[in-house]
Amino acid sequence: MCNSKSLIVFLIWLLACHPFYSQSPLEEGGWRQLFNGKNLEGWKQLNGEADYKVVNGEIVGTSKLNTPNSFLCTKENYSDFILEFEVIVDPIVNSGVQFRSNSFEDYNNGRVHGYQFELDPSERAFSGGIYDEARRGWLYPLSINEKGRKAFKNGIWNICRIEAIGNSLKTWVNGVQCANLVDAMTGSGFIALQVHNINSKDKEGKQIRWRNIRIKTSNLEESKWEGDPDVKEMSFLINGLTDNEKRNGWRLLWDGKTNNGWRGAKLDQFPKSGWEIKDGVLSVLETDGGESTGPGDIITADVFSNFELELEFKITEGANSGIKYFVDPNLNKGSGSAIGCEFQILDDKRHPDASMGVNGNRTLGSLYDLIAAEGLSTLGRGKQFKGIDSWNKARIIVRDGHVEHWLNNEKVVEYNRFSQMFRALVAYSKYKDWENFGQWPAGHILLQDHGNTVHFRSIKIREFN
Incomplete structure (x- = not known):
């Protein structure tokens, strides 16, 4: 040395x-x-x-x-x-x-x-x-x-x-x-x-x-x-951790082989069908394109407060899905997805949701229905998407009130979930009826079923004090 x-x-x-x-x-x-x-x-x-x-x-x-x-x-x-x-x-x-x-x-x-x-x-x-x-x-x-x-x-x-x-x-x-x-x-x-x-x-x-x-x-x-x-x-190791990650508190949130640590958002167990584990990939399979109308969302057994979450996702043509955090599965027992902040996963070119909402706040990487994703890391550089049928890296960082979304190692969203601005955005969104939305002290991590085939792997997390 x-x-x-x-x-x-x-x-x-x-x-x-x-x-x-x-x-x-x-x-x-x-x-x-x-x-x-x-x-x-x-x-x-x-x-x-x-x-x-x-x-x-x-x-x-x-x-x-x-x-x-x-x-x-x-x-x-x-x-x-x-x-x-x-x-x-x-x-x-x-x-x-x-x-x-x-x-x-x-x-x-x-x-x-x-x-x-x-x-x-x-x-x-x-x-x-x-x-x-x-x-x-x-x-x-x-x-x-x-x-x-x-x-x-x-x-x-x-x-x-x-x-x-x-x-x-x-x-x-x-x-x-x-x-x-x-x-x-x-x-x-x-x-x-x-x-x-x-x-x-x-x-x-x-x-x-x-x-x-x-x-x-x-x-x-x-x-x-x-x-x-x-x-x-x-690290781009598939479903694995480096020695440095282990020293810094990272752990796999999905082991790459079983459904241990996960259950249906509205179930006491993992869905019996509709989610597939094969060759180190966790996939939600195509149904009717509806929101949680197939096998349903899955959530972690544990809840998290301050954390850094990282995973890879791969979408198929026209697909819609999401990664949610601060999820409270008890808030919505009826139809539709469980309630929480969402890192949107979407084929912006082909799915109609990309043109809905306000100023692109339902596009890939966005804080769904609240803040549109844009290139924040490098001046003049747009958000980086590697395309459908390619693996893309998502990262969500939460430290007390400060939250960041990263897409392929480029920051695309940044906000304070306890700020007046955030509360104002919620007041004019689809989440306005959920009291203190996004400000709960802890919640589950969720992978969304939106009726399209989407793949996930290398899901890992570390928690902050």
Whole structure:
């Protein structure tokens, strides 16, 4: 474990000033150069036709119109490693460095896909975030790491680092940790330098330059950098918890196999049909599209007050559902869903509910019938939905009166449930007849049956004092 990131960053800079050393094939400590500083031996180009050349000991990629994303890929695959490189990106284009990536004939005609270390010189400033190229999209956007967004600098060489060890994927830019991702989808693949496709003449001929690209594949523990405790770990383990999550009080709210801990909202037991548990997925099955007219909602056995809830959901075309919290199942014994605050789950493009309510307050991610979801994490960035039949991540955070909804790691709703504004919104909503709606001290978590097939998994929670 290295105790001085600043020393290592300085040494990397020192190597940049001594090309006779940086171009040696094997360095002290088990590091190996991936680029010999002279030619593209050991690399091959896939997909697009952007130009890659070696100029003054640098790999220079140049953007080109009318060609898809281009990738200069290592011929060798790597599993566990630490990768370091320096890069300058023209500020009007976007780029990235692929790792544990692959190209298979039977996957999208050989499209390069896999983890990408984002290089983003725009005002969005997501450099060092982790994007899943041609697959799941953003896994670790820097909307959850404001300090990391300030690390990349335009117009100078940026020193970048990737640690891919087991399921742990961590990144740094100029010594600042940017991403802390846990994901088990892909364990091995090539490294690739991306020149992104462009769609306008003013972006043609712009350059991305890389140098001092080196990798270490053995004795990695001795070279790992200490993580920044303020950089949130984001896990995509399916129905599992990381050691860090366990230490921080997380527990699975659904075990991935049984209905333990759940019951029907209007039943003493779990519904006998209509909810399916299969292959680690909890699904409510299609009936008539009505609100709780099929098997009915399900709720947790426990009640919660201050908590952080996270789960993944996947909707089918035209589907409607929801995640409710502060649910009191005794309030509505008649038809319809149990009463509580709702994180709306909806196909906004196809379900009519999206155009009902007020100003979009019944769309995906919204506090149903009260507050419309919108992009709150990054200026000018709308809410992020990965589409139907794709897994999306929902998160609900409640600390006393403060409540947040997050969709795919981007904040979309924020409110105080004890505020005058919240009470005013309730007074003009469908919940106006329920006294102190949303202000109860505790309640159940609910997954809604709204007559459409919707899937859930990786349901976990931690409670705050």
